[in-house]
Amino acid sequence: MEQDRPMLEDIRLAYAQAGTITAPEELPSSVDEARRRLRHDFVTEFIDRLAEINVDVIRLSELTTAYSFLAEARPVVAIKATGNWFHENWSLAHELGHLVLGHRGVLDGTTGYERDEAAANAFAAELLLPHARMQAVDWTRLHLADLAELVWETGTSTDALRRRLSSLHLECSSEVAAALTMSTQKLLRHHWTGARYGDPITKRMTAATRRSFPSWLHAAHLEQIAAGKIGKRTLAWMLEVDAGSLQVDEPExxxxxxxxxxxxxxxxxxxxxxxxxxxxxxxxxxxxxxxxxxxxxxxxxxxxxxxxxxxxxxxxxxx
Known part of the structure; x- marks a missing residue:
């Protein structure tokens, strides 16, 4: 955490400079409510769907791991930009679990760390790979094209899916078991038939590398700058541009x-x-x-x- 502390402090500063922040509505109270409020196929636009339930997501390449916390009373998830969209989805679901379950200060070495991590992992597994959906699949007869489609639709990795099958004690064919030892990218490149146009796999990878802050936070800083209440240095940091070259409305x-x-x-x-x-x-x-x-x-x-x-x-x- 010490390596990430400067970035986390900068994030808190960005929220502190945003002016009056409206208190968000209550978070979902359970994984089932979270899935209902995020709506069907949420993983294809996970960050946008989280924004709809007032959970802010910040993606920075400088971070070493993912975090969840409250900033000016708003729930925030901060994740590392890596390009691994399936790892990102798991991190988002895991950190949402910490927020929904009311976990605070979950740091390695603190009391209750392993318990809270296990609970957040269970939340993520049920959110992304619901028990009912997993039970409905005949894993002993599943074709690899269908397996690849399921991985794409759920936005999970082959490793996460393999672990979920094990935890639910679901038997699968030797072909499926072997395929789940592949990397996620390899399984999709070799067996997924869903790509009709372009390269959606690379598109997801590219999106997961981009620096990202909530759009409302950008707008709040623009308003504060125009009102002469703050400078534009923090906004420039969020946008990863030089403050001197950033053209925004400023007071005379x-x-x-x-x-x-x-x-x-x-x-x-x-x-x-x-x-x-x-x-x-x-x-x-x-x-x-x-x-x-x-x-x-x-x-x-x-x-x-x-x-x-x-x-x-x-x-x-x-x-």
Missing amino acids: PTPSLSGAALEEMLGCGETCPPGVDVRLGRSQHPCKRCGEPGNHGNSRPPWTALSIGSYAPGTPGIS
């Missing part, structure tokens, strides 16, 4: 102070020479009036909080 910059106004603010009776650090309110040269740097001979405290000329509403770190 604060007009520059005239020389006289600046002198009055700094308490200096005469024009200060070049070298005044207006951000800190200290001069790099002595004042013509008092001969001292800093306060220019007046009784005012140092302007250590000033940001004249460089400050504009929305500067990162200033709210």
Whole structure:
């Protein structure tokens, strides 16, 4: 977790800067309710379906594993971008299980870790490979094309399916057993006949590599930036672009102070020479009036909080 901590802190910052966040509706109370609310064939657009039940998903290549937590009261699942869409589906289902089951702080080495992990795995297995559906298949006569179709439809790996059959004590033919020792990609490339046009397998792989944040979070940051409440650095991080090149609606910059106004603010009776650090309110040269740097001979405290000329509403770190 320590390696992922900076990314997780950045995620929390993104939520904290989003302004007022509407409290989401309650999560499903069981795996059956989750499947009902996600609707049929949800794995083909799993992240979008989770968004419909107000579970946010963030995909980042910098993460080393998946997490689930609450950010500003919103349930969030953060996953690593790998391109393995079947592993991603299992991670999404597993982390949803943690959220639905009310697990918090599930970290290796903590009390109850193995128990909570087993419960989340059982939730994921039942969500993706329901007991009733598995029982309805005649695994002793299943053709490999049908096996490949089932793997594609359920969005699971051959390994996950093999483990599910074992846990349910379902017998299968030697041909099916051998096929389930293949990699998921190999089984699909060799036996799946569902691809009519293009290359949907590669398309799923490519989608699972993309950096992703909830669309509402992007929109919230755009609103906050336009209102001058935050800078655009966090949004640029979410979009993985340079903040300087990101063109968004921003408030008009604060007009520059005239020389006289600046002198009055700094308490200096005469024009200060070049070298005044207006951000800190200290001069790099002595004042013509008092001969001292800093306060220019007046009784005012140092302007250590000033940001004249460089400050504009929305500067990162200033709210």
